[in-house]
Amino acid sequence: MHRCGIVTIAGRPNVGKSTLLNYMIGTKVAIVTPKPQTTRDRITGIRTEPDVQYLFQDTPGLHKPMKALNRRMVAEAKAAISDADVVLFMTDAASPKEAEDLDREWVALVAGTSRPVVLALNKVDRLDPKSLLLPIMDFFSRLHHFEAIIPICALTGDGVDRLLEEVKRLLPEGPALYPEETLSDRPIRFLAAEVIREKLTLATAKEIPYSVAVTIDDFQEPEPPEPVRIFATIHCERESQKPIVIGRGGAMLRRIGTEARRELELLLSRHVFLKLYVKVSEDWTRTDRGLDRILM
Ligand SMILES: Nc1nc2c(ncn2[C@@H]2O[C@H](COP(=O)(O)OP(=O)(O)OP(=O)(O)O)[C@@H](O)[C@H]2O)c(=O)[nH]1
Ligand SMILES: [Mg+2]
Structure with a gap:
């Protein structure tokens, strides 16, 4: 069976969404900086395997829409989530407790779409000791029924194979929509x-x-x-x-x-x-x- 579908990568600013996209596509399709709110547009990165084509949509991290630019970024992210077959919700497992409120708002947003959601806990390389992961997983599993919760490191690709497997089984059956060599929808x-x-x-x-x-x-x-x-x-x-x-x-x-x-x-x-x-x-x-x- 061949599968194909849209996977929207969503989450608050700076958690590593664009880094993960680039890793999964194997080249740079989205820019990355240590500053929050780097991504402004929806960008589709395409990953083709023999039995699946993933259409990953990178999105701007949502935040308070103060200016017209921010309002447009929020609208882009929301539209990308409602277009998704699967939502890949991402957070930074190594960020401080204060980020929990933002994550909670975010989970409410993706949960409202009734799409299946896979949770990627990124930046586990910065988590020491690894036992700190358990309370984080517990926090999120109380907020929503995630299809899977997977610790990853988007910089090195640790855990990304497992993440791809989980996403694949949730994608609808269908033929590839882009030629194999197409990596991005952007010129x-x-x-x-x-x-x-x-x-x-x-x-x-x-x-x-x-x-x-x-x-x-x-x-x-x-x-x-x-x-x-x-x-x-x-x-x-x-x-x-x-x-x-x-x-x-x-x-x-x-x-x-x-x-x-x-x-x-x-x-x-x-x-x-x-x-x-x-x-x-x-x-x-x-x-x-x-x-x-x-x-x-
Ligand atoms: N240590 C570590 N740093 C990471 C990892 N993934 C991403 N980063 C860093 O986190 C910062 C933000 O990464 P981005 O990919 O731009 O984050 P984003 O979620 O796309 O951010 P916005 O576009 O602002 O919403 C960059 O400095 C990355 O190098 C990881 O797995 N481990
Ligand atoms: Mg980004």
């Missing part, structure tokens, strides 16, 4: 913009990561050995943020550009020429019109 230029945003998020502090967006103005793929030519714009929300992103004598922008180019060269297995511009798009995160103008 390569989306990944290019995301990699630039990842490097920017890693290099800047405070509100900057939450105030910027990256658009690709032009993406040219001439015959090798000519490099791929990418022209991108970093949009800030306010005039005062522009000099921070550019840095003294352009140092910050050069650093972001170099790191993004290096990673894109690895992902594309080609030389890349990358040119970055910085622009102020006043308050783009605050209104739907602003979002529609900037987001891809």
Whole structure:
């Protein structure tokens, strides 16, 4: 029997959803940073095996929807959960007690969909001793009837085979929907913009990561050995943020550009020429019109 279906990966910010997605797909399809609220869009990563095709949807970690951007992220996550055949609910087993309230809100949300839910307890590498897992499993099994509760480490892949087995048996019967070689539903230029945003998020502090967006103005793929030519714009929300992103004598922008180019060269297995511009798009995160103008 062949199975195929949508598996939505959901959970609060920073628990490791995108890290797990990348591990399961075997390459980077979603960006990862140590800062919460990194993922903004729904991204589908596709894993094909002889008897199953998993369509994994990565989602933004939900949080208080204060701005139009956050409201849109919450809406994306909720829509992805309601589209799911199986929900892969994720939490960070090594996070402090205070995170329990957020997890509880989250469980209520996924439980409301009546979809089967598998719980992945991530970051067990940081749990010492391992006996600490038992009270966590107990906490969650009192909140909801999970189809399975599986401790994993998304960084190393520990436990992920078992997780995949559990998810597989819950997927509906059906043919593969994508060709075997398709790994993501997003075009390569989306990944290019995301990699630039990842490097920017890693290099800047405070509100900057939450105030910027990256658009690709032009993406040219001439015959090798000519490099791929990418022209991108970093949009800030306010005039005062522009000099921070550019840095003294352009140092910050050069650093972001170099790191993004290096990673894109690895992902594309080609030389890349990358040119970055910085622009102020006043308050783009605050209104739907602003979002529609900037987001891809
Ligand atoms: N120690 C450890 N760190 C992990 C593990 N999985 C993910 N991380 C780290 O946790 C941080 C957040 O990972 P992400 O994959 O971006 O988390 P996310 O859930 O997608 O976060 P949002 O997109 O903000 O909702 C990164 O620094 C990862 O390297 C793990 O198994 N062990
Ligand atoms: Mg993410």
